[in-house]
Amino acid sequence: MSELDMEVVDGLTLSEKHRELLRPGEAVEDEHGNSHRLPRFFFSVPSWKKAYETRLAPHFKLAELMTVDCREADLLLNEFPHYVPCAVTLIARYLEDLRRDADAVVLVGANGGYRSPVHQRNEPKSPHCWATAADIYRVGGTYLDDEKSIAKYADMAQSLGPQVFARPYTKGDDHLHIDLGFITVTPRNCSEGLAAASPDVQKHVRPKTSPQ
């Protein structure tokens, strides 16, 4: 993360409209009644140019993991900066390992990386809202739209570590979903204290180690 040269923002300091959509730090329940806090710290992405220039891993650019379609809220789709949870770097790392093991290009589809809690394809409890999930549509020349191909790469993904969940094939699937669960990342010089959200506190925080 220290090499990304991208501003990190505390979601609690964003505009009211952004906070309504991103719901930073808010607790949501999953289908089992477990409570999880949505991400609070985000990379502030100033442009698509920056998103395409920013490599999260040798073969994965930030753009690939933040591309959404018009089911995203207008403000988040059409206006910069875009805000992407800091944990996006982690899923990129695992995708890179999957690419290495598959020895082929791994294509994460649109809507397949970070989606906000208000994205119409989403539920707020989806790991996509944490930027810790990826929907993989193609590996090399193989579209993952049948049981055999999905099972093959699901096994490969799960072998990367116990923290990786790969959803088993169900009838009609057209991609492989993998995720790391509900991980949130707090950059080193960011505070999780509520004071950080006060208007008196500097709103945008840049990690100390990032290039100026």
Place this chain on the structure above:
Amino acid sequence: MSDDDRTEQLGSAIETIAKEQKTLECAVSVRDYNSDFRFSMKSDRLFHAASTIKVAILLAVMKAVDEGRARLDAPLHVRNRFLSVVDQSPYKLDRESDGYPQLYKSIGRTAKIAELADCMITSSSNLATNLLLDFVGTDEAAKVLRDAGLSGVHLRRGVEDENAYDEGINNEATADGLAELFAAFRGDFLSKNSREHAIHILLQQRFTSMIPAGLPSHATVAHKTGEISTVCHDAGIVYLPEREPYIVAVLTEVDPDSNGRRETVAKISKVIYEAVTGTRTGK
């Protein structure tokens, strides 16, 4: 010639063509904006709409644009996974039978709504059709048709929804319904920009072996064909530089093993042109 005489002669000519071509059923609706001449033949009979239903989806998309629910330059996720209207079970489309197989290369990526609308009409892409219908919503699209006052076009499901087909749930249209649908692109149901955009797409139609084939070369047609094994249709707006346009819808039901079904529609288009304009085009 009086309108009554024109109607009688045109009806007789169409019946002769349909009989010669062994067409099982034939329905026609004509509306001429130049003379107010109207012609109907079995025009309230329902047919399987086949791909002519894509015009109804185009109307719904353009209405969504007018109402701010969609933008033509907005990206839409391209995926081949749709849910049956019967039981929400997933199904996918057959790339090989799609009018625009190139779109399948975009699976996983996005395409602009304008591009999908273009593919849906000009190349009759089933994938583009289902993506747009999924985005707009079948119920919402059907509501747009009702709001437009269209009673002869019934939009009930996406393309290749086999579960729905097995349950007898199909998209259907009458000749009058399709004529009304095209008339909606000329009235004030849509904004001027949306009307012009839709007509521009319909004018780029790649499949020209039916209505356009029966017209002189200086005619242009904003239209949509529809063909499955048992039906063969074409409907659209015929533009001629010397006069106001006319709307025509020709719907036919045919033996699945029959030949020359498109030629039948082309021949009917020709006699309609002659009746509407009062000219003879020869063989």
